[in-house]
Amino acid sequence: MKYLVIKCGGSVLENLPKSFYEDVISLHQSREWIPIIVHGGGPLINQLLKSLDVETRFVDGLRVTSKEVLDVVEMVLSGMVNKQVVRKIIEAGGNAIGVSGVDGSLLQAAPAQNAKQLGFVGDVIGVNDEVIDGVIQQGYIPVISPIGIDGNGQRYNINGDVAASAVAKALGANLCFISDIPGILVEKDGVKTKMDVVSKSIIEEMIDNQTIYGGMIPKAKAAIDGLVHNIREVAIINGFEKNSLIDYTQGKKIGTKIVLEEEIAGWATIH
Ligand SMILES: Nc1ncnc2c1ncn2[C@@H]1O[C@H](COP(=O)(O)OP(=O)(O)O)[C@@H](O)[C@H]1O
Numbered sequence: 577m578k579y580l581v582i583k584c585g586g587s588v589l590e591n592l593p594k595s596f597y598e599d600v601i602s603l604h605q606s607r608e609w610i611p612i613i614v615h616g617g618g619p620l621i622n623q624l625l626k627s628l629d630v631e632t633r634f635v636d637g638l639r640v641t642s643k644e645v646l647d648v649v650e651m652v653l654s655g656m657v658n659k660q661v662v663r664k665i666i667e668a669g670g671n672a673i674g675v676s677g678v679d680g681s682l683l684q685a686a687p688a689q690n691a692k693q694l695g696f697v698g699d700v701i702g703v704n705d706e707v708i709d710g711v712i713q714q715g716y717i718p719v720i721s722p723i724g725i726d727g728n729g730q731r732y733n734i735n736g737d738v739a740a741s742a743v744a745k746a747l748g749a750n751l752c753f754i755s756d757i758p759g760i761l762v763e764k765d766g767v768k769t770k771m772d773v774v775s776k777s778i779i780e781e782m783i784d785n786q787t788i789y790g791g792m793i794p795k796a797k798a799a800i801d802g803l804v805h806n807i808r809e810v811a812i813i814n815g816f817e818k819n820s821l822i823d824y825t826q827g828k829k830i831g832t833k834i835v836l837e838e839e840i841a842g843w844a845t846i847h
């Protein structure tokens with residue numbers, strides 16, 4: 577049995593078809609995979625901040641988080657979105673337990689590297705995997721919202737991709753980012769093409785030359801960080817493509833796979 581951390585981005589959450597959740601449930605019922613969902617919710621946070629007249633901005637794909645913004649982020653992620661995902665799984669015939677990264681100190685956090693600029697944004701420095709295993713042992717699919725906490729009870733806004741990578745590292749899991757694009761895109765002769773596989777150094781180059789920008793930056797960085805810390809495999813796939821998750825678990829050529837340098841030569845021959 578292999579753990580599979582499925583990160584559902586806010587870009588797709590509102591519109592993921594019921595079949596997506598049915599696929600997650602069928603993985604859960606298989607003896608092969610143990611799915612764990614980590615979700616985002618950026619667009620909904622934007623909406624609520626806008627309706628409250630609170631300005632928001634991002635630095636390299638991370639939201640600058642004041643105390644006021646942090647309250648809204650937690651309300652949306654651990655309240656609305658987390659319970660919405662649990663409901664969708666129940667509606668699709670499965671059962672799930674939603675937990676925030678705060679519960680049982682699941683996501684142990686410290687100020688992010690760039691904290692002076694970002695405010696209450698955190699990096700994950702530890703994962704209490706007992707909380708996740710407890711939920712799994714009871715037969716439920718864990719659904720995790722990316723709010724972290726430190727030993728003093730201080731909360732942090734953790735990017736969903738960063739949280740998913742941390743959970744996957746702790747479990748030695750495969751990591752799959754579900755987003756609204758077919759994978760990492762690159763422009764060739766004026767046409768955007770999906771890359772089937774991309775290595776660490778090419779990702780770094782693409783961030784430098786801004787082929788990768790915005791929300792793809794934390795995703796790409798979290799993928800690399802995961803791979804160098806023993807995540808088995810990272811993929812970015814489109815949640816709107818029918819069967820994409822099942823196709824991924826069956827080893828079909830789907831989305832973009834992110835691999836370490838030494839694996840890229842072998843990849844083309846294996847797949
Ligand atoms: N090279 C790239 N290939 C594909 N998407 C990219 C790239 N660079 C930036 N992006 C942007 O990243 C977005 C996905 O990140 P984000 O909006 O944070 O998604 P999610 O909410 O699913 O995590 C895409 O919709 C696209 O606008």
Ligand SMILES: CC(=O)N[C@@H](CCC(=O)OP(=O)(O)O)C(=O)O
Nearest residue numbers: 586616617618638639734735736
């Ligand atoms: C620090 C940081 O940027 N946190 C994110 C958390 C939600 C998230 O990651 O949502 P997506 O997966 O939809 O991007 C935010 O405040 O938007």
